[in-house]
Amino acid sequence: MLSCLQEHPDAYVPPHEVNYFSYEYDRPADWYRDQFADAAPEQATGEKSPSYLAHPEAPARIHDWNPDVDLIFSLRHPVERAYAVYCMLLQNPHYDLGDDIERELTPSAGMVQEGRYVEHLRRYREYFPDEQLHVLVFDDLKADSRQFAQRLFRTIGIDPTFEPSLLDRKYGHRKKRGGAVWSAIQELSIRLTRVSSATDRAIRWVRRQGLTDWIHRLRPGTEYPPLTDAVRERLNAYYEDDMDRLRSYLGRELPDWPGDGK
Numbered sequence: 001m002l003s004c005l006q007e008h009p010d011a012y013v014p015p016h017e018v019n020y021f022s023y024e025y026d027r028p029a030d031w032y033r034d035q036f037a038d039a040a041p042e043q044a045t046g047e048k049s050p051s052y053l054a055h056p057e058a059p060a061r062i063h064d065w066n067p068d069v070d071l072i073f074s075l076r077h078p079v080e081r082a083y084a085v086y087c088m089l090l091q092n093p094h095y096d097l098g099d100d101i102e103r104e105l106t107p108s109a110g111m112v113q114e115g116r117y118v119e120h121l122r123r124y125r126e127y128f129p130d131e132q133l134h135v136l137v138f139d140d141l142k143a144d145s146r147q148f149a150q151r152l153f154r155t156i157g158i159d160p161t162f163e164p165s166l167l168d169r170k171y172g173h174r175k176k177r178g179g180a181v182w183s184a185i186q187e188l189s190i191r192l193t194r195v196s197s198a199t200d201r202a203i204r205w206v207r208r209q210g211l212t213d214w215i216h217r218l219r220p221g222t223e224y225p226p227l228t229d230a231v232r233e234r235l236n237a238y239y240e241d242d243m244d245r246l247r248s249y250l251g252r253e254l255p256d257w258p259g260d261g262k
Contacts, residue, residue: 001074001141002048003166004149010158011046012039018047021062022055044156046072054114056123063127071128072155076138077257078115078243079227079235085111087224101225107238118245135250 005013018024020032039045052058053073062069076084086105089095097104105112114120124133134155141148145167153160236258243259 001152004152004164005046005048005156007164007166008153008158008162010043010162011156012036012043013045014047017049017051019049019051020047021058021065022049022051025057025061044158046156053117053120059124059127067128068132069128070132070134070155071124072134072136072152073117073121074136074138074141075117075246078117078239079232079258081115082109082112082235083227085114090224099225101228101231105227105231105235107235112235112238115239116242118242118249121249137250137252137254139254 002013002015005011006015014035018032018035020027020035024031035047036045052062062071075081082105086097086101089111090097090099107113121133121135136148136152140151146163149164149167150160153162239258241259243254243257247254247259
């Protein structure tokens with residue numbers, strides 16, 4: 001979704017997760033404004049920071065900044081999301097996670113609690129009317145990426161007929177973890193995009209050429225621990241009530257998700 005917006009000529013989105021209203025709120029306001037310094041006056045501006053959904057203080061902070069803002073939430077199957085986050089953090093040396101998935105993916109884990117979407121959306125509904133909260137479902141992206149992109153563009157108010165070059169790519173977490181060296185390379189690239197527009201443009205060019213998946217296939221690494229049936233069943237049960245409330249809020253079915261629709 002971020003890459004599609006970065007390609008759209010009517011929109012400007014920073015190339016990295018800004019996280020200002022969650023983890024970077026101690027920075028000055030001018031630092032946040034600087035994230036959009038390269039935006040043209042006629043472009044719609046926004047940013048992608050998944051941390052905002054579950055952060056308890058983010059809704060009030062965003063409302064204080066701009067009470068009229070439109071907020072877009074892209075939600076995926078909560079068990080798949082929790083597993084993907086676990087795999088991502090497992091290769092990050094800043095997190096002390098082990099390969100025992102039975103011990104790590106429990107309802108008490110923060111990465112699991114973040115998937116209780118209705119609980120988090122309730123905080124936003126205390127500050128924003130429902131017409132400013134736009135919920136997209138990741139399943140729709142996998143089923144029809146063009147239709148998903150068109151809906152996203154219409155929500156933002158930009159040309160919905162624009163077709164990004166990455167619409168046909170496959171989505172999902174990587175199958176291998178690259179270890180400390182690969183994590184250091186990723187962290188360096190993120191830091192460089194924050195301070196160098198040239199690096200940002202180069203990375204976006206690599207993505208447009210479809211080279212990122214090829215690079216990931218070449219990298220060395222070990223397999224992630226598999227999501228076991230026992231863990232899946234435990235997390236499905238944990239999410240059931242929240243997912244049923246989500247169905248009611250969205251007014252749609254969520255096939256294969258926890259709860260009545262599974």
